[in-house]
Every structure is written in C-alpha cells, then in structure tokens.
Amino acid sequence: MKKIIIILAIVILAGTVFLLAKNVFRKTVPPAPANSISMSTPASENNNPPQEMPVPSAPTDNQNTPTVQNSNGFQSPLDRAAERVTKKPFGIYITPKTSPVQPERFQGYHTGTDFEIFPEEQSADVSVRAVCSGKIAVKRSASGYGGMLVQNCTLDNQSITVIYGHLKLASITKNAGDTLNTGDEIGILGKAYSTETDGERKHLHLGVSKGFSISILGYVQSQSELSGWIDPCSLGVCK
Ligand SMILES: [Zn+2]
Structure with a gap:
C-alpha cells in the first residue's frame, strides 16, 4: 500500500x-x-x-483623398483611376464589330485612355482633375466628345497636348488662356448619351499628343499616326 x-x-x-x-x-x-x-x-x-x-482603414479613404502627384508633375484625373481602365486602353484597335463598347460608331486605333465610371456614379457628379500644369488651349463642344478641354503641358521639357473628352461643358468655370495646375478640378463628366458626351456613355477620354498639336482625333487609322500620341498611363496618371 x-x-x-x-x-x-x-x-x-x-x-x-x-x-x-x-x-x-x-x-x-x-x-x-x-x-x-x-x-x-x-x-x-x-x-x-x-x-x-x-x-x-476608413472606408471612404479612396473617395475624397486627392491622388498623389508623380515626380513628373502628373497625377490621375479621377479617383481609383487604375480600376476604371476596363474598356478602351490606349492604342486598342477597334471596329464597330470588335469594340468592347456596343453599339460602336468608330473605327481605328484609340489615341487615348478611357476611364469608366462606377455604377454608383451614373447619376452623381464625377469631378475631373487636371493631370498636369499648363494653360487651357481650347474649351468647346466637339464632335465625338461633347464637352472638351485641351490643355498644353510640358513633359521632360517637351510640349504636349492633353485632351479631356466627354465633359459637361457648362461645369468648366475656367477658360482658354487660364492656367490649370495639377490636381485642379476642371469640371464634371457629361451626362450619359446626351449632347454633353455627344451621345456616348458617361466616361472620360484622356488623350495626350506630342507637341502643341491641334489634332483632337480620338482614333487614327495607322500605327504611324498613333506614334504621335503618348499612352497616358505611361505618365503615371492611371494609378
Ligand atoms: Zn476614348
């Protein structure tokens, strides 16, 4: 025991x-x-x-925080820009049959980048900001764009022309000759399928051409013509 x-x-x-x-x-x-x-x-x-x-993190962080300026002095024209390039990137060749946007009336190489809206923005004001600093060359209504603004900027000491298409013209308070600085609000996107967008869906077309160009073509018919244009995303404005 x-x-x-x-x-x-x-x-x-x-x-x-x-x-x-x-x-x-x-x-x-x-x-x-x-x-x-x-x-x-x-x-x-x-x-x-x-x-x-x-x-x-705050859920609304992305909504109102201005995008950060790049070292080249450029910045995105819209919030969450990268998520918006879903249909027509720079250089895409489209025809009425192959276009990711239907119905389509254009054919050719897309000279710019299209930034789409999110579903909740369909009836909301969507502000567009200047991607660079420079003077406004043109502000008018143009075929294929509706409200359009052309700005002259500088990239690596070279002149470039920046085209903002499908804007509500009446919302743009500045005029030709005025200076827009990077991040300045230009105006708002035009209403879908109205004269403000010349019948197009609500979106931003951003084109950048080399030199102080007077061409505002949204599409060109050859690769050599396309070489006169710069991919906006290569400037860091699609972030
Ligand atoms: Zn476009």
Whole structure:
C-alpha cells in the first residue's frame, strides 16, 4: 500500500513538473517571424502583426483623398483611376464589330485612355482633375466628345497636348488662356448619351499628343499616326 502511494505521488509530481515545464517553454519561445520581416530585423520587432492581418482603414479613404502627384508633375484625373481602365486602353484597335463598347460608331486605333465610371456614379457628379500644369488651349463642344478641354503641358521639357473628352461643358468655370495646375478640378463628366458626351456613355477620354498639336482625333487609322500620341498611363496618371 505504501509503495502504491509513493508511485502515485511520483507520477503526480512528474506530471506537474511536465506541465509547468511545457508552460514555461511556450512562454519563452519567440513567435515565428513573419515572411515580410527580413533576416536582419531585430528579434524585438517580431511582435509586429503579420502583413496578412487586415489593417483597419476608413472606408471612404479612396473617395475624397486627392491622388498623389508623380515626380513628373502628373497625377490621375479621377479617383481609383487604375480600376476604371476596363474598356478602351490606349492604342486598342477597334471596329464597330470588335469594340468592347456596343453599339460602336468608330473605327481605328484609340489615341487615348478611357476611364469608366462606377455604377454608383451614373447619376452623381464625377469631378475631373487636371493631370498636369499648363494653360487651357481650347474649351468647346466637339464632335465625338461633347464637352472638351485641351490643355498644353510640358513633359521632360517637351510640349504636349492633353485632351479631356466627354465633359459637361457648362461645369468648366475656367477658360482658354487660364492656367490649370495639377490636381485642379476642371469640371464634371457629361451626362450619359446626351449632347454633353455627344451621345456616348458617361466616361472620360484622356488623350495626350506630342507637341502643341491641334489634332483632337480620338482614333487614327495607322500605327504611324498613333506614334504621335503618348499612352497616358505611361505618365503615371492611371494609378
Ligand atoms: Zn476614348
């Protein structure tokens, strides 16, 4: 009987020691380092949350925060610009049959980038901002565009011409000769399928041509003509 009690006591003691040891061990082992932390990161920083953890942020962050200006002095004309280039990017060749927009009346290489609206913007005012700093050359209604504004800017000391198409002309308060700085509000997008867009869907056409061009063509018929135009996204305005 005495033997059994001693054995039981040893078993209980051993169990307790084991559990205690396990607990202490767990506390002293550092958490596994997250993948994003480099080898040189001191161990004391391993308490940072791993990257996959959702970072709380204000849900309206993207709505009203002006986009950041690029080192070339350019910035996006609309919020969430990258998400909007879904139908006609720069240089796409379209015909009435192959166009991603139906029905289509144009044919040729698209000289600009089209920025689409989000469903909730269909009946809302969508502000368009200047992508660069420069004087307004033209502000008028034009065939294929409806309300249109042409701005002269500089890129790497070279003159360029920027065309904003499908704007509500009456919403543009500045006039030809006035200067628009990067990020300045130009006006709002024209109403879908109205004279403000010349019958097109509500969207922004942004074209950039080399030099102080008077051409406002939205489409050209050859690759060589297209070489007179610059992909707006290459200027960092589609971010
Ligand atoms: Zn377009």
